[in-house]
Amino acid sequence: MVTRFALLKELSALVPDDVLVLTSIGNNSGFWGQLKDRETNLFHLTMGMCSSTALGLSLALPNRKVIALDSDGNLTLNLGVLGTIGNEAPRNLTIVVMDNGNYLGSHKDEPGMPTATSGKMNLEAVAKGCGIENACTIEDVAAFRERIQSALANPGPHFIRARIEALDKDGPRKTKRVPDPRENKYQFAGYIQRTEGVEILGSGLGGG
């Protein structure tokens, strides 16, 4: 089986700068922030909030590719979102689920308590059952590369369940500070305002 870091490293080489990447809390945010330091990342999406945020963003900006880097524990907390994605069917949305089968948390030396996916739950089957036809499971870098390239080139929604090692034994060296939620908001919204010609942050009078 492959590691989260190996897949994120591969993704960092594949994803164009104008693709918006949203990351769930924990190591998806921590690792991605080290690998791809750029203003088109939205970090720290808490339990149950990663794919739903990506859905809202993809509907608001239908001409912009959006990738959600979600995880099994995060997604299963709000699993109904897959039904909403299936019905809304945004063509520009790709959900990548780092499925390690446990509630890892960060900086742990042994796997956490199991998620439902370590038992009988198959997220690819769930996604397909929700009407997301482009759903798959990958277990190595080559298959992941192929699926990401396909997702970037073809209409979605796409759902990639990545079966990864239970523990993050490898990872990037921490050289950069991942922006906090407010700082990240201004960076990300500022980029969208500048490139999409929409007003997000308003007049700024709220600060006094």
Next chain:
Amino acid sequence: MKPEKAQLVVNGLKEAGVDFAAGVPDAQFIEVYKMLAEDRDIRYVGTANEAEAVGVGFGAWFGGKKPALILATSGLLVATYHLARINLLHEVPVLVVIPYRGDIGDPRWLGLYRKTTEPGLNAMDIPYRVVSRPADVVRSIKECNESARAWLKPVAVLLNEEALW
């Protein structure tokens, strides 16, 4: 709910510039949801639960939309963690419109929500206005949304009594 009162809510959202809405249908507010689902100016996304709706609205804001969440009083409880998070950590504006069950004038006694709605909003530091008169619905929705966007935080409108029933 009478259709003319539901229309006031939709008119208020339009006056406020709201162009995106998410939520889970509530029996007392069903006419509003139906109107939103058919409206051409407001993109309505029906979600599986209200916490999901918070994420969808939050994401839509980053895409330049002016989002509103249409939440039942029970749904506010479901949404609480994500709503608190976008208010206190991210500081992102979303208008929250709530048919206020359990307040004075509600034909059914739903005291649970009287105990949870306003205290819950206060605990999350989400400002709100309680609206009782139909004549105040449009103006209040507009003003609450203006405040949300200026302050970069969610603001709620609670519609009760004769404003609804």
